[in-house]
Amino acid sequence: MVTITVRKKQLVALLGNGVKFKDLDELGYRLELAKVVLESHDEKTDGLTLEITPDRPDLLSAYGVARALKGTLGIEAGSPKTRISDSSGHKIIVEKDAAAIRPVMVGAVVEGLKFSHDDVASLFETQEKINATIGRNRKRVSFGLYDADKVAFPIRFRTADAEKTKFVPLKATSPMTLRQMVETIPKGMEYAKLVEGHKNLPVLQGADGLVLGLIPIINEATSAVTENTTRLLIENEGTDWHSCNASLAMFCQDFAEAGAKVTRCEVSYPDGRNVFTPDTKSDGMKVSVSQVNKMLGVQFSPAHVVACLAKQRIDARVEGDFVHCEIPAYRADFLHPADLVEEVAIGNGYDNFEPLAPTAFTKGSLAPQTLHEQILRDFFTGAGYLELSTYVLTNGEKIRKAKSGEELVEVLNPVSRDYSAMRGTLLPNLLEVLSQNTHNDYPQRVFEVGEVVVPNPKLHEKMETRLHACIVAAHAAASMTEAASAGMELAKRLGKSFALGKFTSPQFIPGRCAEVWIDAKKAGVVGEVHPEVLANFGLQAPCAALEIFAGE
Numbered sequence: 001m002v003t004i005t006v007r008k009k010q011l012v013a014l015l016g017n018g019v020k021f022k023d024l025d026e027l028g029y030r031l032e033l034a035k036v037v038l039e040s041h042d043e044k045t046d047g048l049t050l051e052i053t054p055d056r057p058d059l060l061s062a063y064g065v066a067r068a069l070k071g072t073l074g075i076e077a078g079s080p081k082t083r084i085s086d087s088s089g090h091k092i093i094v095e096k097d098a099a100a101i102r103p104v105m106v107g108a109v110v111e112g113l114k115f116s117h118d119d120v121a122s123l124f125e126t127q128e129k130i131n132a133t134i135g136r137n138r139k140r141v142s143f144g145l146y147d148a149d150k151v152a153f154p155i156r157f158r159t160a161d162a163e164k165t166k167f168v169p170l171k172a173t174s175p176m177t178l179r180q181m182v183e184t185i186p187k188g189m190e191y192a193k194l195v196e197g198h199k200n201l202p203v204l205q206g207a208d209g210l211v212l213g214l215i216p217i218i219n220e221a222t223s224a225v226t227e228n229t230t231r232l233l234i235e236n237e238g239t240d241w242h243s244c245n246a247s248l249a250m251f252c253q254d255f256a257e258a259g260a261k262v263t264r265c266e267v268s269y270p271d272g273r274n275v276f277t278p279d280t281k282s283d284g285m286k287v288s289v290s291q292v293n294k295m296l297g298v299q300f301s302p303a304h305v306v307a308c309l310a311k312q313r314i315d316a317r318v319e320g321d322f323v324h325c326e327i328p329a330y331r332a333d334f335l336h337p338a339d340l341v342e343e344v345a346i347g348n349g350y351d352n353f354e355p356l357a358p359t360a361f362t363k364g365s366l367a368p369q370t371l372h373e374q375i376l377r378d379f380f381t382g383a384g385y386l387e388l389s390t391y392v393l394t395n396g397e398k399i400r401k402a403k404s405g406e407e408l409v410e411v412l413n414p415v416s417r418d419y420s421a422m423r424g425t426l427l428p429n430l431l432e433v434l435s436q437n438t439h440n441d442y443p444q445r446v447f448e449v450g451e452v453v454v455p456n457p458k459l460h461e462k463m464e465t466r467l468h469a470c471i472v473a474a475h476a477a478a479s480m481t482e483a484a485s486a487g488m489e490l491a492k493r494l495g496k497s498f499a500l501g502k503f504t505s506p507q508f509i510p511g512r513c514a515e516v517w518i519d520a521k522k523a524g525v526v527g528e529v530h531p532e533v534l535a536n537f538g539l540q541a542p543c544a545a546l547e548i549f550a551g552e
Contacts, residue, residue, distance in 0.1 A: 001037075001051045001053065002051070002054060002060065003051050003052070004050050004060055005047045005048065005050070006047070006062040007046045007048070007118070008027075008041065008047075009046055011062050011066055014062060015070060015075060020539070021518050023164050030098045031065070032073065032080060033349060035068070036051070036065055038050060049143070054224070057250065057331075058250050058332070059331075060126050060250075061470075068312075068313065071312055078310045078312060078313065079314060079315045080327075082249075082280050084262045084263065087265070088277045090107070091155070092266070092267045092268070093157065094157045095159070095270060095403060097271040098157045098159050098215075101198060102157075102215060102216065102239065104240065104244045105157050105269075106237070106248045106267060106275075106278055106317060107248070107277055108248060108278060110146050110253050110263050111148075111262075113231070114230070115228075116227060120225060124145070127143045130247050130250070134246070138191055140217070140243050141236060141240070141247050143235075143236050144204065144215070144236070145219075145225050145233070145234060146219065146232070147215075147224065147226070147229045147231070147232070147233075148221050148232055149229075151210075151233050152208040153206070155235075157204055157215070158202070159200035159202050159203065160203045161199075161200055161550070165177065165211060166224070167220045167233065169185060169219070170219050172185070172221065176348075178203070186340055187218045188217055194393075201214060201215075202215040213533050232251075235265075244331060245277065245278050246331070249279075264276040278329065279329065281329065282326035282328055283327040284324065285325050285335070285337065286322045288323075289301075291337065292323075292340075295341045300342045302321075305344055305345070306318060308343070309343055309344060309349030312343040312346060314328070319371075348451035372550075375493075378447045380486070384445055384484055386446050388429075388430060388447065390430075390433065391420060391423075392451055392452070394418075394422070395417055396408050398428045399423070401428065401505040402428035402431060402534035403507040404503075406425060409453045410422075421462055422452075424454050426448050426468050427545055427547055428508070430447075430470055431535060433446060434446065434539060443474065444541075446471070446474075447470060447471040447472070449467070452467075466551055467550045468547060470525075470545065470548075471486055473545075474541045475541055476541065477542075478542045479528060480513065480526060481526075484526045484546065491518055491535065496518050497517075497519050497520065499520075500514035500517070503525060505525065506530060506532075506533075507527075507530055509527065509530050514527065515527065516546070518548065528543070528544050529543040529545055536543065
């Protein structure tokens with residue numbers, strides 16, 4: 001979850017129409033209907049701490065929250081109108097070398113601003129929250145904010161020599177080279193990974209030669225946004241067009257609703273395209289009324305579905321059984337018609353659904369798979385192993401350290417580098433846990449029964465979820481015999497045959513590992529973990545491991 005702070009007085013004022021809440025409980029209730037949780041209220045500063053779900057970055061500002069509340073309160077309905085004009089005077093030229101590093105650039109200019117100190121602080125908070133959420137810590141999207149009166153158009157997005165190019169970064173008093181910024185200042189060190197491996201680094205440069213910032217790390221001090229800023233340049237670059245455009249549209253929507261004049265920037269790409277950004281054209285998506293009713297267990301009319309969507313600030317029209325929706329450009333959270341069904345449910349109000357009593361008597365019991373897992377857990381616990389429960393999501397580096405040679409199933413847009421892949425085996429996670437417990441006495445014996453995800457080209461989704469069981473014994477006398485004996489006894493308890501076959505793998509000591517066959521089917525591996533793998537995890541005690549497919 002992401003938290004933001006907005007002033008209560010400001011939020012209520014943005015709602016207009018004399019809206020009042022009798023107490024914080026009523027305000028909290030109304031916020032929850034808009035998918036916002038009120039965590040606390042600081043009476044001294046009048047600050048409301050609000051918790052925002054990661055899938056709704058458009059709610060990361062007071063204007064976004066007010067926009068949603070206006071819908072749930074019935075003050076406004078349907079998509080808000082965004083008045084943004086094109087401007088030929090605000091141009092950004094993207095050069096080929098910069099596009100190779102950050103291929104997407106969008107921008108806009110906002111005029112007629114009146115900033116207070118709190119407004120500036122709120123603006124930068126929203127910027128950082130968007131960078132961290134939809135921007136994936138600036139990897140996918142990164143914002144830059146500048147005093148437009150200090151910027152000379154046209155602007156060039158290009159690369160510059162990291163050893164020779166200098167400017168005064170924010171919160172500094174003297175010029176620094178790009179390399180010095182990356183290696184010495186906190187922001188530079190935090191985001192250096194985004195531009196590592198490049199001799200020349202991406203910068204934004206005005207027509208007067210002033211370098212406006214090292215992209216996507218830090219801006220130059222002269223053009224910083226202050227309380228005196230009346231014209232604001234917003235540039236937004238990254239690796240994904242949809243995310244960059246949607247996040248810029250969020251900012252522009254907020255400023256347009258605040259009464260500012262917003263004009264698009266013309267972005268000239270190296271392939272010859274000239275694009276006016278942001279593109280505020282809505283995206284079309286449809287959902288059938290019968291699908292809505294089936295998923296929610298209701299009998300809503302098409303008109304009621306449209307009305308619910310209107311409360312969620314989405315325009316919709318009915319054509320037969322389908323509701324055709326226009327998704328505003330600032331809503332970046334729609335991926336599937338099921339998202340529209342959720343909007344209908346929220347628009348109707350979860351407290352307005354009538355609970356239905358069960359129509360049939362059923363007697364529940366544990367699924368056969370769960371009973372099978374319990375047998376495995378009971379056996380390994382009885383054998384003296386301590387049960388672990390680790391995440392299915394992991395990272396590729398951990399898997400590579402284990403030298404299993406497995407094909408990675410990677411997450412396309414991971415929230416964190418720590419969760420960038422799906423585990424294909426349990427062993428790396430168990431070795432990592434052991435590496436964090438080297439200060440405890442030996443022997444150490446651990447096991448896990450859990451799901452793994454492996455490639456399977458025969459399936460439509462090209463992946464398969466399987467149940468594995470893995471044990472690891474760590475102590476001076478740990479051996480393949482110990483691990484294999486546990487597997488043999490487990491097979492005996494289950495009434496299955498157990499056999500070993502010839503096998504080699506870089507994760508095990510040669511000659512001290514084998515394939516495991518259960519009921520004449522290849523079911524896993526057993527062996528003594530290779531010293532190089534142990535060293536990768538910082539382990540000094542010998543380890544023996546058994547990992548088998550446990551789905552039957």
